[in-house]
Amino acid sequence: MADASGPLDRVFHALADPARRGMLERLTRGPASVSELARPLSMSLPAVVQHLAVLEASGLVISAKHGRVRTCQLEPGSLQPAEQWINERRLGWERRLDRLGDYLARQTAKGDEGSPA
Amino acid sequence: MADASGPLDRVFHALADPARRGMLERLTRGPASVSELARPLSMSLPAVVQHLAVLEASGLVISAKHGRVRTCQLEPGSLQPAEQWINERRLGWERRLDRLGDYLARQTAKGDEGSPA
DNA sequence: TTTTCACTTAAGTATATACTTAACTAATGC
DNA sequence: GCATTAGTTAAGTATATACTTAAGTGAAAA
Numbered sequence: 001m002a003d004a005s006g007p008l009d010r011v012f013h014a015l016a017d018p019a020r021r022g023m024l025e026r027l028t029r030g031p032a033s034v035s036e037l038a039r040p041l042s043m044s045l046p047a048v049v050q051h052l053a054v055l056e057a058s059g060l061v062i063s064a065k066h067g068r069v070r071t072c073q074l075e076p077g078s079l080q081p082a083e084q085w086i087n088e089r090r091l092g093w094e095r096r097l098d099r100l101g102d103y104l105a106r107q108t109a110k111g112d113e114g115s116p117a
Numbered sequence: 118m119a120d121a122s123g124p125l126d127r128v129f130h131a132l133a134d135p136a137r138r139g140m141l142e143r144l145t146r147g148p149a150s151v152s153e154l155a156r157p158l159s160m161s162l163p164a165v166v167q168h169l170a171v172l173e174a175s176g177l178v179i180s181a182k183h184g185r186v187r188t189c190q191l192e193p194g195s196l197q198p199a200e201q202w203i204n205e206r207r208l209g210w211e212r213r214l215d216r217l218g219d220y221l222a223r224q225t226a227k228g229d230e231g232s233p234a
Numbered sequence: 235t236t237t238t239c240a241c242t243t244a245a246g247t248a249t250a251t252a253c254t255t256a257a258c259t260a261a262t263g264c
Numbered sequence: 265g266c267a268t269t270a271g272t273t274a275a276g277t278a279t280a281t282a283c284t285t286a287a288g289t290g291a292a293a294a
Contacts, residue, residue, distance in 0.1 A: 013130070021202070034240075045241070068239070074210055083204065090200065152270065184262080187270080
């Protein structure tokens with residue numbers, strides 16, 4: 001799987017890098033230029049631009065150029081599918097543990113009943 | 118960033134592949150052997166084992182070998198940091214939009230007040 | 235109008251991913 | 265014991281990542 005074709009692939013991959021997560025955190029505080037995104041990161045500008053490209057390809061960020069500055073911002077709702085996927089897994093898994101707990105409780109009850117003391 | 122050192126790096130990276138997400142989905146329905154995880158995937162067993170290694174390195178899955186079969190299961194709570202990170206970003210961003218909305222509403226109100234009709 | 239600034243493009247490198255096949259090990263089942 | 269099964273290890277390959285430096289481009293400031 002080297003293509004990262006599905007939307008979730010791209011979003012999770014985008015989130016898997018601390019520099020990109022840092023850029024996203026910055027953008028939650030409002031739009032920013034490429035240089036502003038780059039400032040706290042210890043890497044070259046082109047490297048930051050490449051990270052930005054990953055973020056845009058994932059749909060998490062959009063940008064537009066005005067004059068010579070490119071302004072970036074979060075794309076509302078783009079995190080939702082990822083959040084939802086995780087949430088569904090957690091729910092499914094919790095339900096399963098609940099059922100398992102019920103089962104074990106019943107088994108214990110049966111055991112208490114069938115072989116008392 | 119080629120090391121994927123932080124826990125979030127590893128978790129998000131683990132989630133960024135459809136085969137691995139498929140394995141996780143299978144595991145939400147209960148523990149499974151390596152062969153069971155491999156069955157629906159069209160790739161060799163060693164490839165599946167490598168994906169499993171990524172899942173284990175991320176902390177999402179644990180496994181133990183009994184006899185000749187390795188049984189895998191989800192590690193409870195391991196998804197929480199990822200879910201929480203996303204959730205915090207969404208909240209921060211929604212708060213910002215709220216404030217922006219308030220600001221724009223106030224500006225509009227001032228405008229209505231200052232230059233009526 | 236010349237310089238500076240904010241990117242952008244190109245090209246190259248080291249490392250990591252996602253696989254493959256082939257050969258091996260060890261527990262089961264007969 | 266001997267074949268089968270479940271998984272492991274090793275080694276190799278193609279592609280993708282995460283950077284780098286150097287050389288543009290074009291808007292804005294001086």
